[in-house]
Amino acid sequence: xxxxxxxxxxxxxxxxxxxxxxxxxxxxxxxxxxxxxxxxxxxxxxxxxxxxxxxxxxxxxxxxxxxxxxxxxxxxxxxxxxxxxxxxxxxxxxxxxxxxxxxxxxxxxxxxxxxxxxxxxxxxxxxxxxxxxxxxxxxxxxxxxxxxxxxxxxxxxxxxxxxxxxxxxxxxxxxxxxxxxxxxxxxxxxxxxxxxxxxxxxxxxxxxxxxxxxxxxxxxxxxxxxxxxxxxxxxxxxxxxxxxxxxxxxxxxxxxxxxxxxxxxxxxxxxxxxxxxxxxxxxxxxxxxxxxxxxxxxxxxxxxxxxxxxxxxxxxxxxxxxxxxxxxxxxxxxxxxxxxxxxxxxxxxxxxxxxxxxxxxxxxxxxxxxxxxxxxxxxxxxxxxxxxxxxxxxxxxxxxxxxxxxxxxxxxxxxxxxxxxxxxxxxxxxxxxxxxxxxxxxxxx
Amino acid sequence: xxxxxxxxxxxxxxxxxxxxxxxxxxxxxxxxxxxxxxxxxxxxxxxxxxxxxxxxxxxxxxxxxxxxxxxxxxxxxxxxxxxxxxxxxxxxxxxxxxxxxxxxxxxxxxxxxxxxxxxxxxxxxxxxxxxxxxxxxxxxxxxxxxxxxxxxxxxxxxxxxxxxxxxxxxxxxxxxxxxxxxxxxxxxxxxxxxxxxxxxxxxxxxxxxxxxxxxxxxxxxxxxxxxxxxxxxxxxxxxxxxxxxxxxxxxxxxxxxxxxxxxxxxxxxxxxxxxxxxxxxxxxxxxxxxxxxxxxxxxxxxxxxxxxxxxxxxxxxxxxxxxxxxxxxxxxxxxxxxxxxxxxxxxxxxxxxxxxxxxxxxxxxxx
Numbered sequence: 177x178x179x180x181x182x183x184x185x186x187x188x189x190x191x192x193x194x195x196x197x198x199x200x201x202x203x204x205x206x207x208x209x210x211x212x213x214x215x216x217x218x219x220x221x222x223x224x225x226x227x228x229x230x231x232x233x234x235x236x237x238x239x240x241x242x243x244x245x246x247x248x249x250x251x252x253x254x255x256x257x258x259x260x261x262x263x264x265x266x267x268x269x270x271x272x273x274x275x276x277x278x279x280x281x282x283x284x285x286x287x288x289x290x291x292x293x294x295x296x297x298x299x300x301x302x303x304x305x306x307x308x309x310x311x312x313x314x315x316x317x318x319x320x321x322x323x324x325x326x327x328x329x330x331x332x333x334x335x336x337x338x339x340x341x342x343x344x345x346x347x348x349x350x351x352x353x354x355x356x357x358x359x360x361x362x363x364x365x366x367x368x369x370x371x372x373x374x375x376x377x378x379x380x381x382x383x384x385x386x387x388x389x390x391x392x393x394x395x396x397x398x399x400x401x402x403x404x405x406x407x408x409x410x411x412x413x414x415x416x417x418x419x420x421x422x423x424x425x426x427x428x429x430x431x432x433x434x435x436x437x438x439x440x441x442x443x444x445x446x447x448x449x450x451x452x453x454x455x456x457x458x459x460x461x462x463x464x465x466x467x468x469x470x471x472x473x474x475x476x477x478x479x480x481x482x483x484x485x486x487x488x489x490x491x492x493x494x495x496x497x498x499x500x501x502x503x504x505x506x507x508x509x510x511x512x513x514x515x516x517x518x519x520x521x522x523x524x525x526x527x528x529x530x531x532x533x534x535x536x537x538x539x540x541x542x543x544x545x546x547x548x549x550x551x552x553x554x555x556x557x558x559x560x561x562x563x564x565x566x567x568x569x570x571x572x573x574x575x576x577x578x579x580x581x582x583x584x585x586x587x588x589x590x591x592x593x594x595x596x597x598x599x600x601x602x603x604x605x606x607x608x609x610x611x612x613x614x615x616x617x618x619x620x621x
Numbered sequence: 622x623x624x625x626x627x628x629x630x631x632x633x634x635x636x637x638x639x640x641x642x643x644x645x646x647x648x649x650x651x652x653x654x655x656x657x658x659x660x661x662x663x664x665x666x667x668x669x670x671x672x673x674x675x676x677x678x679x680x681x682x683x684x685x686x687x688x689x690x691x692x693x694x695x696x697x698x699x700x701x702x703x704x705x706x707x708x709x710x711x712x713x714x715x716x717x718x719x720x721x722x723x724x725x726x727x728x729x730x731x732x733x734x735x736x737x738x739x740x741x742x743x744x745x746x747x748x749x750x751x752x753x754x755x756x757x758x759x760x761x762x763x764x765x766x767x768x769x770x771x772x773x774x775x776x777x778x779x780x781x782x783x784x785x786x787x788x789x790x791x792x793x794x795x796x797x798x799x800x801x802x803x804x805x806x807x808x809x810x811x812x813x814x815x816x817x818x819x820x821x822x823x824x825x826x827x828x829x830x831x832x833x834x835x836x837x838x839x840x841x842x843x844x845x846x847x848x849x850x851x852x853x854x855x856x857x858x859x860x861x862x863x864x865x866x867x868x869x870x871x872x873x874x875x876x877x878x879x880x881x882x883x884x885x886x887x888x889x890x891x892x893x894x895x896x897x898x899x900x901x902x903x904x905x906x907x908x909x910x911x912x913x914x915x916x917x918x919x920x921x922x923x924x925x926x927x928x929x930x931x932x933x934x935x936x937x938x939x940x941x942x943x944x945x946x947x948x949x950x951x952x953x954x955x956x957x958x959x960x961x962x963x964x965x966x967x968x969x970x971x972x973x974x975x976x977x978x979x980x981x982x983x984x985x986x987x988x
Contacts, residue, residue, distance in 0.1 A: 349961025353954055353988050354937065357892075365808050373986065377727055390673055392731050399692035400787065400805040418961075451960075483960065499960065573960060600934060603956045607937070 235299035333437025347451025420505035465552035484530025572600035694785035796844035893939035933963035
């Protein structure tokens with residue numbers, strides 16, 4: 177410490193306040209900003225550890241505190257000036273001392289002004305992080321979609337006014353056929369099932385007894401089950417590309433639901449996902465928390481997964497039986513580790529995602545950058561079911577801990593376990609009797 | 622089908638073995654949709670493109686007559702249409718030699734059905750009743766020989782004047798007709814039986830039909846009901862009535878009744894179907910407990926997967942999607958070796974030619 181004692185006496189208090197502000201805020205970005213500037217204050221260190229679950233950052237409030245410090249310093253300078261002026265014949269030492277105090281105060285005030293600028297930059301970074309999180313291009317496209325479709329008001333489509341919608345999302349190397357059978361079994365008489373195939377063609381059914389009765393859209397609209405709008409819609413969805421990244425699925429699904437008139441304030445969506453479909457469902461919930469009522473998954477690899485790691489490490493030249501890690505879907509994640517190159521094209525897919533990112537990483541990121549979205553996620557009913565073979569360790573492909581999303585903490589409201597049959601239990605989870613019963617229960621709430 | 626380029630015609634032996642009561646025939650496998658017309662194929666096409674929605678009243682080798690489905694309680698009358706067998710054949714002709722059978726199958730289903738919906742007036746067909754629904758759930762019925770107003774609320778205490786009742790004609794011949802009624806809100810079903818001269822009309826709630834049938838109350842209406850066996854009459858989906866004993870018989874939940882109510886596919890409702898021997902019985906034999914089979918054939922899901930080059934850990938779905946005399950359409954879906962799905966396919970088992978039965982392997986996308 178090289179400042180004048182009179183200045184240090186004030187800086188003791190400022191240092192204490194600075195550490196308190198940084199700790200209360202809980203943001204590492206803010207801490208970095210203070211640590212960057214504080215050497216210029218030249219008194220002590222910003223040395224708090226950050227263990228907060230929540231980030232509370234109010235740039236204006238922080239800058240108000242710093243403004244208070246600046247005013248304190250200005251008051252001190254005035255006071256020292258008055259004292260200096262009271263000396264009748266100041267000695268060279270008096271002059272030097274006053275000049276030293278004044279220079280210290282000026283330096284500290286300069287540092288505090290720079291600190292305020294850094295706080296403003298942190299605020300700007302918070303806003304940018306939200307956009308980057310969703311990728312700039314996709315955010316821009318979503319904004320355009322919002323503009324054209326006016327999502328704040330009801331979006332008109334064939335199925336507008338249906339308030340209860342269940343969306344079923346399959347996993348990797350698969351499609352929605354099993355979920356179609358499970359949805360049918362879980363559905364109530366009179367419910368409507370929409371089966372969207374990978375080629376984009378839709379089939380429409382009304383549940384009659386144990387069988388789905390198929391209709392053209394025109395004929396469907398003539399049925400009371402459609403006219404009444406009371407029944408639930410079960411939307412069994414095939415991703416456009418089998419192994420596409422969850423963000424791609426979320427964006428495509430958004431578009432399709434909007435076309436059907438199912439993204440509006442009245443409609444509440446219950447999401448069901450198997451395997452990577454659990455991640456896809458979670459992604460949709462993160463992107464549209466206002467429209468999602470629940471997320472229910474089984475067999476979901478919320479942690480990184482050995483299959484993803486191994487498959488992603490294999491190049492197209494070598495090939496790997498039974499999986500297609502090279503499958504391209506036109507999406508590139510902003511996380512460079514969540515990418516691979518095939519045929520000279522950089523892209524992201526299920527395998528890059530499962531090998532590089534735990535869902536907990538994304539959630540922590542979301543917590544830091546969009547606390548209000550995180551709060552909305554906490555309000556969604558999220559159930560993570562795990563299939564297992566008997567010892568409750570794993571289902572042949574995914575550990576029970578990963579399926580339960582243990583690293584997601586209290587974001588998961590309920591964790592369930594089901595013993596599933598088959599050599600690789602993972603393959604039979606969608607059709608497991610208890611899971612189908614769970615689907616039915618969720619749809620009743 | 623996934624992971625399986627078109628590889629042309631191939632022959633599989635020993636996968637299907639057709640056994641009738643006194644002869645054995647090997648089933649031939651062919652990849653692709655059937656290449657030519659046949660009566661059973663035509664019936665199947667009519668069922669899929671029309672019959673799944675509208676109500677088939679009669680069919681012959683020349684034409685089909687339907688009552689149009691009334692899907693809403695707001696529908697006020699029964700309408701009729703027909704098409705000829707030739708018109709139906711022309712309609713599904715694109716299925717032959719289509720490179721994209723799944724897409725063609727779906728497009729024909731989704732297509733506007735002007736080609737097959739030729740309206741007929743009741744006067745053109747003597748036994749088709751003219752039925753209109755008026756306010757208060759009153760039906761005005763006019764046949765060739767009589768006219769009557771029927772108050773559903775009076776006929777049965779379970780229906781009130783304000784109930785939202787939709788009504789569909791499900792059966793009609795020169796003796797009389799049967800209406801299926803349903804409360805749109807509660808989904809409770811009713812059946813109205815009526816003779817052509819309207820001298821006898823009765824309404825039963827679905828849950829009371831068995832008891833009423835066994836009490837002999839349906840005897841006056843037996844001439845209306847289709848014969849489906851030596852002693853059995855078609856009653857309602859999955860049920861027949863023995864005209865001699867008045868006993869109502871239901872198909873076991875594990876079994877499937879054919880569309881014409883005449884045959885039973887034993888264990889056909891299991892999903893997945895059991896590998897190996899498949900048995901089809903006539904309805905008379907089934908309900909009398911005879912083990913006499915109309916047809917027996919063997920299925921090997923493993924061999925089908927091998928021939929289609931599905932790298933699979935096993936079948937996860939094997940379901941009967943359509944079953945009528947001599948014609949069965951299955952859906953088979955296979956799990957991936959370690960993850961996901963290996964592939965899926967429909968199988969059309971054509972048993973019309975007992976000497977040369979054939980199984981067509983083609984993915985119609987029919988799940």
